[in-house]
Amino acid sequence: MLSFATRRFxxxxxxxxxxxxxxxLMIRAVPGDPVQIMLGPRATPELQAQLTAALGLDQxxxxxxxxxxxxxxxxxxxxxxxxxxxxxxxxxxxxPFTLELIFASILWSASxxxxxxxxxxxxxxxxxxxxxxxxxxxxxAAPAFVVALLALLVFAVHLQWFPAIGxxxxxxxxxxxxxxxxxxxxxxxxxxxxxxxxxxxxxxMGESHVRTARAFGIAERRVVMVYALRIxxxxxxxxxxxxxxxxxxxxxxxxxxxxxxxxGKLVIDSITTRNYPIVMGSVLISTALFxxxxxxxxxxxxxxxxxxxxxx
Amino acid sequence: xxxxxxxxxQIIIGVARDPLGLMGLIxxxxxxxxxxxxxxxxxxxxxxxDIKSRLQGPSAAHLLGTDQLGRxxxxxxxxxxxxxxxxxxxxxxxxxAIGLTLGMIAGYGPKWLDNLLMLFFDTIRSFPTVMFALAVxxxxxxxxxxxxFVVMATSIPTYGRVARTQTLTLRNSEFILAERSMGASxxxxxxxxxxxxxxxxxxxxxxxxxxxxxxxxxxxxxLGLGVKPPTPSWGALLKDGYSLIxxxxxxxxxxxxxxxxxxxxxTFLGESLRDVVDPKLRKQR
Amino acid sequence: xxxxxxxxxHLSVDYETGRGxxxxxRDITFDVNKGEIVGIVGESGCxxxxxxxxxxxxxxxxxxxxxxxxxxxxxxxxxSSERHMRELRGADISIVFQDPMQTHNPVLxxxxxxxxxxxxxxxxxxxxxxxAAKMLGAVGIPDPEARLKQYPHEFSGGMRQxxxxxxxxxxxxxxxxxxxPTTALDxxxxxxxxxxxxxxxxxxxxxxxxxxxHLGVIAELCERVxxxxxxxxxxxxxxxxxxxxxxxxxxxxLIECDPGHIKERARVLPTIPGEVPDxxxxxxxxxxxxxxxxxMARCATEVPPLDQLKxxxxxxxxxxxxxxxx
Numbered sequence: 001m002l003s004f005a006t007r008r009f010x011x012x013x014x015x016x017x018x019x020x021x022x023x024x025l026m027i028r029a030v031p032g033d034p035v036q037i038m039l040g041p042r043a044t045p046e047l048q049a050q051l052t053a054a055l056g057l058d059q060x061x062x063x064x065x066x067x068x069x070x071x072x073x074x075x076x077x078x079x080x081x082x083x084x085x086x087x088x089x090x091x092x093x094x095x096p097f098t099l100e101l102i103f104a105s106i107l108w109s110a111s112x113x114x115x116x117x118x119x120x121x122x123x124x125x126x127x128x129x130x131x132x133x134x135x136x137x138x139x140x141a142a143p144a145f146v147v148a149l150l151a152l153l154v155f156a157v158h159l160q161w162f163p164a165i166g167x168x169x170x171x172x173x174x175x176x177x178x179x180x181x182x183x184x185x186x187x188x189x190x191x192x193x194x195x196x197x198x199x200x201x202x203x204x205m206g207e208s209h210v211r212t213a214r215a216f217g218i219a220e221r222r223v224v225m226v227y228a229l230r231i232x233x234x235x236x237x238x239x240x241x242x243x244x245x246x247x248x249x250x251x252x253x254x255x256x257x258x259x260x261x262x263x264g265k266l267v268i269d270s271i272t273t274r275n276y277p278i279v280m281g282s283v284l285i286s287t288a289l290f291x292x293x294x295x296x297x298x299x300x301x302x303x304x305x306x307x308x309x310x311x312x
Numbered sequence: 313x314x315x316x317x318x319x320x321x322q323i324i325i326g327v328a329r330d331p332l333g334l335m336g337l338i339x340x341x342x343x344x345x346x347x348x349x350x351x352x353x354x355x356x357x358x359x360x361x362d363i364k365s366r367l368q369g370p371s372a373a374h375l376l377g378t379d380q381l382g383r384x385x386x387x388x389x390x391x392x393x394x395x396x397x398x399x400x401x402x403x404x405x406x407x408x409a410i411g412l413t414l415g416m417i418a419g420y421g422p423k424w425l426d427n428l429l430m431l432f433f434d435t436i437r438s439f440p441t442v443m444f445a446l447a448v449x450x451x452x453x454x455x456x457x458x459x460x461f462v463v464m465a466t467s468i469p470t471y472g473r474v475a476r477t478q479t480l481t482l483r484n485s486e487f488i489l490a491e492r493s494m495g496a497s498x499x500x501x502x503x504x505x506x507x508x509x510x511x512x513x514x515x516x517x518x519x520x521x522x523x524x525x526x527x528x529x530x531x532x533x534x535l536g537l538g539v540k541p542p543t544p545s546w547g548a549l550l551k552d553g554y555s556l557i558x559x560x561x562x563x564x565x566x567x568x569x570x571x572x573x574x575x576x577x578x579t580f581l582g583e584s585l586r587d588v589v590d591p592k593l594r595k596q597r
Numbered sequence: 598x599x600x601x602x603x604x605x606x607h608l609s610v611d612y613e614t615g616r617g618x619x620x621x622x623r624d625i626t627f628d629v630n631k632g633e634i635v636g637i638v639g640e641s642g643c644x645x646x647x648x649x650x651x652x653x654x655x656x657x658x659x660x661x662x663x664x665x666x667x668x669x670x671x672x673x674x675x676x677s678s679e680r681h682m683r684e685l686r687g688a689d690i691s692i693v694f695q696d697p698m699q700t701h702n703p704v705l706x707x708x709x710x711x712x713x714x715x716x717x718x719x720x721x722x723x724x725x726x727x728x729a730a731k732m733l734g735a736v737g738i739p740d741p742e743a744r745l746k747q748y749p750h751e752f753s754g755g756m757r758q759x760x761x762x763x764x765x766x767x768x769x770x771x772x773x774x775x776x777x778p779t780t781a782l783d784x785x786x787x788x789x790x791x792x793x794x795x796x797x798x799x800x801x802x803x804x805x806x807x808x809x810x811h812l813g814v815i816a817e818l819c820e821r822v823x824x825x826x827x828x829x830x831x832x833x834x835x836x837x838x839x840x841x842x843x844x845x846x847x848x849x850x851l852i853e854c855d856p857g858h859i860k861e862r863a864r865v866l867p868t869i870p871g872e873v874p875d876x877x878x879x880x881x882x883x884x885x886x887x888x889x890x891x892x893m894a895r896c897a898t899e900v901p902p903l904d905q906l907k908x909x910x911x912x913x914x915x916x917x918x919x920x921x922x923x
Contacts, residue, residue, distance in 0.1 A: 011434075018435045026451060137332065137583060141575040143527035144453060145534060146568045149550055149557075153564050157557055214655055214693075216687030216714040216764070230704050249442035249755040253531055257554065267443065271450040281448050283443045290440055306748040307703055 009298075012291040019287050023280060024068055028061060054079075082273070087281040091266065095285065097167055098262035101185065101254065104178045104245050106240055109186030110193055114236065117197025118229055124202060132194065139191030145253030148184035152257055153220035155180055165259035181254035183249065193236055201232040235304055241297020245290045326588035333584025339577025347394040356384035358391040358544040366558055370501075377562040379552050385566040388544040393570060395545045399456065399529040403463035404518050410464070411471025412514060417474065419479025426476070433469035441466045445528065449537040456539050459532055463525050469580050470521065471514055477512045512589050520582035523575035530571050546571050602772055602804050603629040604653070608665035610647055611806070612657070619877045621647040623829045625665070626903070630771065634798065634805040636815035636836070638851065639825035645808045649776055650680040651675075652806075653692065654682050670771070687714055691765035696781050696818030699784075701749035703706035706735075707760060714764055732763040735800075736793060755786040762794065766801055773798075774806045779814060791818055805849050814853050816840055821909075824848050827873050827884045830903055834910035844912035846889045891916060 007238075035051045052058050056067055079089040116136075120129045143154035168177035189307065205228050213227045240247075252264030259265070263282050266279065270278035302308045327333035346353055361381040362590070368378045376385035416430040436444075445462040452458055482488055482505075485505025491501055526546075532538035541548060546567045553563025610622040622644045629635045637645055650656045652667055654674060659891040667674045669690065674682065694700045703711055711729035726745060733741035736759040749757060758778055767771055775794070777872060791814060798805055809815055815822050816836055823833040824847065832845040843849045874884055883889070885895040894917050904912040 015431065015434050018431065022435065023447065026447070131356070134332070135581060138576060141579040142572060143523075143575060145531050146527070146550070146571050149554060150568050153557055153561050158561070165686055172435050208694055208696060209702045211655060212692075212694060212700050212761075213702065213713075215692045216685070217683045217685070218687070218713055219683075219715060222713070227702050227705070228475050231702075245437070245440035245443075248440040252442050252446075255533070256535060263441075267446055271446055271537070272511055274450070276450075279447060283447050286443045305704055307750050 001065075009295045015289045016288055020072070020284060021065070023283060023287075024065060025061075028064070036141050078277040080278055082275065087277050091263070091281045091285050092276060094262050094266045094282075097260060098248070098251050098255070098264065100167075100174075100242075101178065101181055101260065101262065102249050104182040105185035105247065105250075106189070108182060109189035110236060110240065113193025113227075114197050114233055115189045116190070116194035118201055118224065118232070120194065120198045121201035121205065121232075122224055129198075132299075133198075135195045136191035140188050140195070142188050144185050144188060144250035145257060147187050148181060148254050148257040151180045151184050167260045176259075177260070181251075181258045181260060184257075185250040185254050187245075188250075193239070196235055196239060197232055200235050201228060204228045204231045217277065230304070234301060235261065237300050237304065241294045244293035245286075248286050248289065268291050323585070323588050327581065327584045330584045332580045332589065333588075334561050335342050336577050336580030336582075336584055339573060340581050343393055343574055343577060344397070346390050347397045350390050350394045354390050354554075355385035356387045358383065358387040359542040367556070369560065369562060376566045377560065379563055380556060383542075385549070385562055388549055389546070389570055391544040392546040392549060392567070393574070395456075395539060395543060396526045396529060396574065399459050399463065399539075399540050400522050400525040403460045403525050404521055406460070407467040407521075408471050408514055408518050409465045411468045412475045412507075412510065414468070415472040415475025416479050416506060416510070418581055420483060420498065420502060420506075429472065430476075433472050437468065437469045438551065442531065445532060445539065449532065454532070454537045454540060456543075459529050462532075463528055466528075467525070469579070471517060474513060474517060474590075478513060479545075482506050482592055484508055488531040516582060516586045516589050519578060522578040522582075526574050526578075527571060530567075541563050600631045600753075601628050602631045602633075602670065603806070604666070604668040605648075605652075606666045606668060608648075608651065608667060609663040610644075610651055610656075611661045611663055612647075613659045613661055614877065617877050618661070620879060621828050621876060622651070624826075625830055627823045627830060627833055629804050629806055632804055633821070634807055634819045636822040637806065637808045637825060637846055638810060638812055638815050638820035638822060640810055640873065642827070642876075644827040644828040646776070646827060648825075649692065649774055649806075652774065653686055653690065655686075677847050682715075687770075688717060688768045689770055690772045690774065691768060691770040692776065693758070693761045693765045693778045695756050695777040695908075696860065697761055697778075698781065700761050701705060701757060703749055704828070706746055706748055707752075711764060711767065714767065717768075729763075730769070732767050733760065733767075735797070736763040737789075738763070751787055755782055756788070758786075758790055759793065762790070762797070766797055766803070770803050772804050772806065774808070776808045777810065780809070780811075786812070794818065796917065812840075824851070828876055829884060829914065830911070830913070831885065832910075832912040832914075833903075834907070834912075838907070838910050842910075844910065844917055845885075845914045846891055846916070847885050848912075883913075 017179070034222060035048050037056060039169065056064055059067070075088055077091065079085070080087055080090060116132055120132045123129055152164060155161050162180045163177050166177060168174040205224075210223060210228055213223045218227070248263070252267065254260070255262040255264035256268060263286055267282045270276075298308075324337075326336060363381065363382055365378055367380055370377050376389065378384055379388070412431075414429055418426045444466060445459075448462050448465075449458055479502075488501060488505060488578075491505060529538055530545065530547035530550065533545045534550045535547075536551060538547050539545045547568030548572075549563055553560075553565075553567055556563060598661060599609060605627050606627050608625040609620070612619040612621055620662075625644075625648065625671055625880075627635070637644055637648070647656075647660075651660075651662070652669075652674065654677075662675050666676075669685065673909075674685075677685075689914065701707065705713075708729060711732070712722065712725050715725045715728065720728070731739040733744065737758060738744055738759060749760075752760065758781075762778070779790050782790065794805070795818060805818075807815065807819055819836050821834065822836050822839055824831050824839070824845065826847050832839065832843065832848045839848060840852065843852060872887075874880055880886070881900075882898050883892070883901050886892045886896045887897070893915060899915070901913045901915045901918075903911050904917065905911050906917055
């Protein structure tokens with residue numbers, strides 16, 4: 001039943017493997033000794049040799065790659081150059097903050113987008129539909145980090161309705177801290193999803209099973225909300241799954257703007273300190289996140305759409 | 313040539329008839345005009361410091377006030393548009409050219425090559441764009457060229473995939489089969505017959521891609537990983553504005569609004585172009 | 598009250614389009630009595646679909662009812678409230694659509710869909726499910742309880758059409774509209790479906806309006822037949838009478854093109870040279886003129902009226918008038 005999903009997952013793993021290898025080789029291909037860059041020009045030769053050995057950089061490249069794969073399979077992403085802590089630990093400590101933010105963003109934007117799109121499809125070519133369409137296009141165009149900055153300026157600095165920095169403590173405080181960044185990330189998705197749902201809803205409403213449902217006198221509400229919408233939202237799941245990379249990118253900026261802990265903040269901080277193992281680890285985890293979310297979207301689609309379970 | 317020129321005219325007329333398209337056309341026109349004639353428009357040198365008049369609000373002398381170094385924000389906004397287009401245009405056209413070539417090869421070439429290229433596209437796509445950009449910048453250091461490269465690399469797959477799909481559909485169309493049976497070379501088929509049919513679709517994609525690229529350039533500059541100071545860039549304005557957000561709102565507004573305006577303009581234009589050039593594409597998005 | 602169930606009375610329906618009104622139905626008149634099977638035959642585009650959606654009032658937004666009435670049990674459906682229409686749909690009037698592969702919702706189980714259409718019933722859910730299973734059994738679906746849990750794509754086309762029939766008969770309607778229910782199926786399945794429909798009709802005593810472009814099936818199943826061409830009725834009457842003594846050249850051509858017997862029929866539509874006239878720009882005179890090999894000068898100028906030739910046999914052709922006059 002799940003052979004399609006497993007094949008997709010296999011392909012995803014292959015992509016992940018290629019991505020990791022490319023990443024690894026890219027880091028090694030950079031001109032200049034990474035150790036020297038990391039330690040700065042004033043480091044002693046002993047210290048440099050020590051770090052080179054610690055990072056395994058004295059080995060030939062293919063061996064480094066093999067060791068890297070081996071460690072990776074054991075969930076070991078290396079060690080932080082400065083603190084000596086495991087990169088895996090550091091990354092997974094930050095990951096929940098990012099996931100929380102992405103989840104909140106998708107939750108509000110998908111709910112609103114689906115509602116808007118379904119409404120527009122039920123009243124096509126009315127004034128409200130046109131206004132919704134214009135707003136959708138404008139929202140799609142708004143880059144998350146600019147929205148984040150403007151939201152920070154207006155709602156946190158000037159109106160002081162919401163906190164400006166951090167992730168908060170305790171459920172309500174955390175939720176309070178989520179509002180502005182999730183708003184900024186989700187805004188462009190509202191318009192995007194609304195347009196998607198409108199188009200797919202109009203298509204589904206024209207299919208003959210909808211005519212059948214109506215011919216049996218099933219209430220129009222139920223026809224729209226159950227018979228048509230359940231099919232019309234299927235592409236939304238796929239789009240969100242594939243859009244995970246985009247969401248992550250937005251999250252990076254939102255984390256910087258609102259000084260929230262998370263993967264984005266971690267990466268930026270490690271880039272400024274040239275902490276390559278952490279950069280590598282975060283990029284890897286976020287790539288994996290993307291691959292997993294695409295596979296997850298396939299699975300959810302299979303759950304929602306019985307045809308997808310046996311198709312392919 | 314004469315024919316294609318009149319076709320272009322038709323397309324522009326079609327876009328201008330659509331209210332959204334006209335708005336897009338005007339916004340993009342203004343931005344391009346300001347970028348080309350930035351040197352003559354700016355009231356002040358965008359990188360000239362004037363410590364005495366730092367952090368001012370809007371006034372007759374400084375339309376959008378000044379930054380922490382006394383530089384005129386309005387001048388920096390205008391000059392920043394030039395930088396934005398300097399990154400966006402080469403990046404988008406470069407990505408389009410490479411994507412087109414690879415996509416046509418994938419669509420027309422042998423199956424194994426197709427699979428390989430698709431894997432390549434999927435791999436690039438699976439790197440979250442910003443993470444990829446950050447990784448590259450971290451490795452080779454921030455500069456205008458780095459930003460162009462990163463942006464180009466991340467958008468190649470989009471063009472490649474569309475070019476491939478178009479090539480695959482065209483490949484078995486009657487007129488191509490007829491050409492092949494008459495012994496036309498592969499270069500002739502791809503260059504003379506397929507290219508004109510694919511380029512329109514890609515041009516629409518490019519117009520819709522420019523906002524993404526502008527936003528990415530601004531984003532990287534905002535993080536301090538894009539163009540180097542003191543080059544005026546909308547992202548750099550936002551970076552300064554962010555650190556001074558409690559002192560003055562004008563830097564954030566001055567950096568943010570042109571980005572939103574530019575993305576709006578190009579998106580409207582792209583949407584309208586798509587409807588005029590190829591209504592079928594509406595469904596694919 | 599007579600035993601007439603459905604009366605279509607001088608019905609004219611247009612579609613408003615960008616290039617003018619499309620005259621989809623013009624002056625259609627016929628009726629269906631209680632418990633009777635009436636066939637409607639005609640090529641694609643003859644207005645059958647418009648007729649069905651008009652009866653159910655499930656029409657596209659650009660539909661305009663120009664003239665006439667559709668009376669069901671004496672009440673004009675075109676004047677009925679939307680609420681009244683919804684009460685009729687799937688209760689007193691049911692329908693089986695043409696393409697069984699598209700007719701069910703793909704993401705809901707058959708059981709769920711059969712539950713949903715019993716929305717008027719006050720029965721408990723298990724009772725409704727039992728009723729659904731019983732109906733599936735009645736149309737010949739083996740192991741109905743288990744199959745209620747399955748999704749449409751897990752059934753073959755023939756099975757799906759039988760499910761559609763089961764769903765349509767579930768409320769014991771007075772009128773069943775069958776819109777080319779066998780067109781998408783192969784010949785052996787067609788025979789099965791037709792036979793099943795006959796049995797069920799005897800059991801449930803409903804009237805059936807059976808639409809087909811295939812005269813053989815109509816002959817097998819129906820008592821009376823209405824022949825439609827380009828949005829108008831060209832001939833109507835008893836099946837036997839029409840088959841043995843067709844009074845319109847179009848009917849004659851349909852019979853000639855038909856292999857005659859349902860079990861040997863070819864899977865092709867009747868082919869008559871020429872094209873159906875443009876409904877947005879109708880020519881004057883007889884609508885069949887361009888394709889008729891017996892057309893006369895008169896056919897180009899005057900529209901032939903649908904005249905009664907015999908008790909219950911009507912045809913719209915000038916040839917019959919010649920017979921009468923000479």
